[in-house]
Amino acid sequence: MNTEMEQEESRLLELSSSLMIERRDEDLRKLVPEARKIASSLSRIKGAKLIKALVENYLLIDSRSDFAVGILVDCIQWATEEERTFLRKSLEVRLMLLYYERKEYTEALNLGANLIIQLKKINDSELLVRVYLLESKCYLGLDNLEKSRTALNLAKVTAYSIYIPPTEQAEIDMHSGILSTVDSKDFKTAFSYFYEAFDIYDNLGDMTAERALKYMLLCKIMLKQNQDIPRLMSGEVELNYNGPETACMIDISKAITSSSLNQFMKTVSEYSEVLEQDPVVLLHLEKLQENMMEQNLIKILKPYSRVQVQYVADKIDLPVLQVERRLSKMILDKKLSGILDQENGVIILFSRSTWSRTDTLWELGNQILEQLHPILNKQTHILNNI
Missing domain, CATH: 1.25.40.570 (Serine Threonine Protein Phosphatase 5, Tetratricopeptide repeat)
Incomplete structure (x- = not known):
């Protein structure tokens, strides 16, 4: 009986590889339920190897459709019914990866949160590293850099204690x-x-x-x-x-x-x-x-102290409006010393010494206004009470 089952296992593995090479996703999808029946009669290790091999072969040719998610969900359900805990956890991590690849980050994180609790209970540090790493990638995909960094640090700390x-x-x-x-x-x-x-x-x-x-x-x-x-x-x-x-x-x-x-x-x-x-x-x-x-x-x-923006745009081969906006930003960021005369469509450039003096006068003017502010407030208060 064992020899029969082993022969069936080899046949299914070879067939799934051939179907994967030929990219016959529908036939490969139909093969998975048959593989689960055979896996029920095999040892836990061989059964897990068979199921994971067929799932991976299918995902190599179809990881975008809902069929891919469906196959994993069905296999997880089967592993739960068969009380194959480690296979179920392994398939759940693979489903989390699939969600990440499909940019379904929220679904991946929800699955990951439950997995972390369960993996800590059974002390499976190897899978825990993968979940933390996937969690970090998902948070990065959601632009939550703080949580991404935290999850990555947890992955590193867990990885230090085991061989990966x-x-x-x-x-x-x-x-x-x-x-x-x-x-x-x-x-x-x-x-x-x-x-x-x-x-x-x-x-x-x-x-x-x-x-x-x-x-x-x-x-x-x-x-x-x-x-x-x-x-x-x-x-x-x-x-x-x-x-x-x-x-x-x-x-x-x-x-x-x-x-x-x-x-x-x-x-x-x-x-x-x-x-x-x-x-x-x-x-x-x-x-x-x-x-x-x-x-x-x-x-x-x-070379210029005054130049048409249109000329600059022609030289750089970009639209005038785009060049004008960039010049304006460069002036505000003090990367350029000058002003934009939009009425005449020109940029007037200052020498460094002129810009330095203008900048100093601007700062001095701001200081004078700040000193005058409390005096003006006091005078306004007196006038209001008259």
């Missing part, structure tokens, strides 16, 4: 780097985390290393250390990781080094498909573009 696989450690390092770029804008620390993740993935031959390398290049760009990029992309690294993700960052670095906004915009347009799939890079592209635009504007304005 290298890929999981790399995932923690990767997420730590991402959170550092978003939360504290600490690109130096982020680079260290990305480097650790890259090293692990590279040694394992996991192509996720290319994503870690892309973030390393992003950190160098944000730190204005573009000169380090050729060194990072030399030797075996250049040979092994020369896909569009790294090529995009290299071209952006070249555009910034040459202070060419046109080249920067062209690169962003050329790699739009790659960039749109990465919210981490997209988050910083706007800042990079602003910096590039300001550098180009300063370069164009440098």
Whole structure:
């Protein structure tokens, strides 16, 4: 009987792999209930292996539809009825990951909150690390940086007390780097985390290393250390990781080094498909573009004391209104010394000494008004009582 069941197990595993390769999701979906019947007759370990294998094969070809959620929910229900606690918890963590991938963060967090309580009771630290890490990612997706940081710290503390696989450690390092770029804008620390993740993935031959390398290049760009990029992309690294993700960052670095906004915009347009799939890079592209635009504007304005805004817009190849707004902001931020004459459509630039004197007079005027304020209030009070 056992031999029969084992043969059925092997048949189902082979069939599910074939269906996955052929991307026959409907046939694979129908195979899951049959697998559950066979798993009931197998040992808990073999049964869990069979169910998880079929679920993963299905999710490889369909992780977006409601069928994917349905399969996991049904398998969790089956595991509950069969009193297979560890399999149920493992499937619930996988469902939480699926919710995260579908950007259904609230559903993932609700499931995670219950899982944390239950996993603490059975002292399953390995799954607890995964839940805390997923919780941190979900909070980041909801822009709740404080809770994201707290959940990540809990994942790290729990991971220190047990052995976790290298890929999981790399995932923690990767997420730590991402959170550092978003939360504290600490690109130096982020680079260290990305480097650790890259090293692990590279040694394992996991192509996720290319994503870690892309973030390393992003950190160098944000730190204005573009000169380090050729060194990072030399030797075996250049040979092994020369896909569009790294090529995009290299071209952006070249555009910034040459202070060419046109080249920067062209690169962003050329790699739009790659960039749109990465919210981490997209988050910083706007800042990079602003910096590039300001550098180009300063370069164009440098020879002039008075110049038409239309001329500046033509030189930088951007709409007049966009250029006018940026110039106005640069003046307010004291990156430019001057005023905008909107009536005549010109920007009048001051020398540093003129701006310094104007700035001093402005501050002096404010101080005089502050000193006069209590005197005027007193006089107003006296007049009101007459």
